[in-house]
Amino acid sequence: MSVLNQKLEWRYATKKFDPARSVPAEKIERIIEAIRLAPTSSGLQPFELLVVTNDEIRARIRDVSWNQGQVTDCSHLLVFAAWDDITPERVNMMFDLTNEVRGFRNEGWEAYRQQLLGIVGARGTEANYQAAARQAYIGLGIALVAAAFEEVDATPMEGFDPEAVDAILDLKSKNLRSVILLPLGYRADEGDWLVNLKKVRRERSKFVTEIK
DSSP states (O other), rough: OOOOHHHHHOBBBBBOOOOOOOOOOOHHHHHHHHHTTTTOOOOOOOOEEEEEEOHHHHHHHHHEEEEEHHHHSEEEEEEOOHHHOOOOHHHHHHHHHHHHHHHHHOOHHHHHHHHHHHHHHOOOOHHHHHHHHHHHHHHHHHHHHHHHHHEEEEEEBOOSOOOHHHHHHHHGGGGEEEEEEEEEEOOOOSSSSTTTSSOOOOOOTTTTOOOO
16 A cells, blocks of 8 residues: 555544644644645635634634534644635736746736636626635645645534634635635544544445546
């Protein structure tokens, strides 16, 4: 088994974190950098990451997250927040950044800019948000793998009230909407019913179809 698959076999959706253990800053930064480097459609990066360590704010988020203890017992709480719309300003910002970083303008790239502006303009605000939210899930996948490599436990959580979390974090003022939570930390020695259970996945023959 490869190192990658060993790490993925090790990880699981931690149900109980040890609140006394904190993830070292360097590990958190490597996980964040992996998320920043995640691929996104057209390179737009249409989501942002909030790293919440404030105890009071996390307690308020727990109240609107089915009272799940991971929110407050973890070391760091990551909130993936997608753009509420893929606006022309945001598209142009990323295309201009690309030109600046690469140091030149490409005719084909500029033609694609105009094509994309037409697509997102016709699609509408809610459809653009949904598209951005799907890109946030790519970042989530990268985060889970990066955390596993760091031997940091992580639990992706959709069980929360997005509008309430948006209000707690004042996301509307940033034109963002919360998509998913990711507590990071270390599993507790006791109290997690899932920790010693075998990982259950369908076998390859029932999961993969090869079309030749």
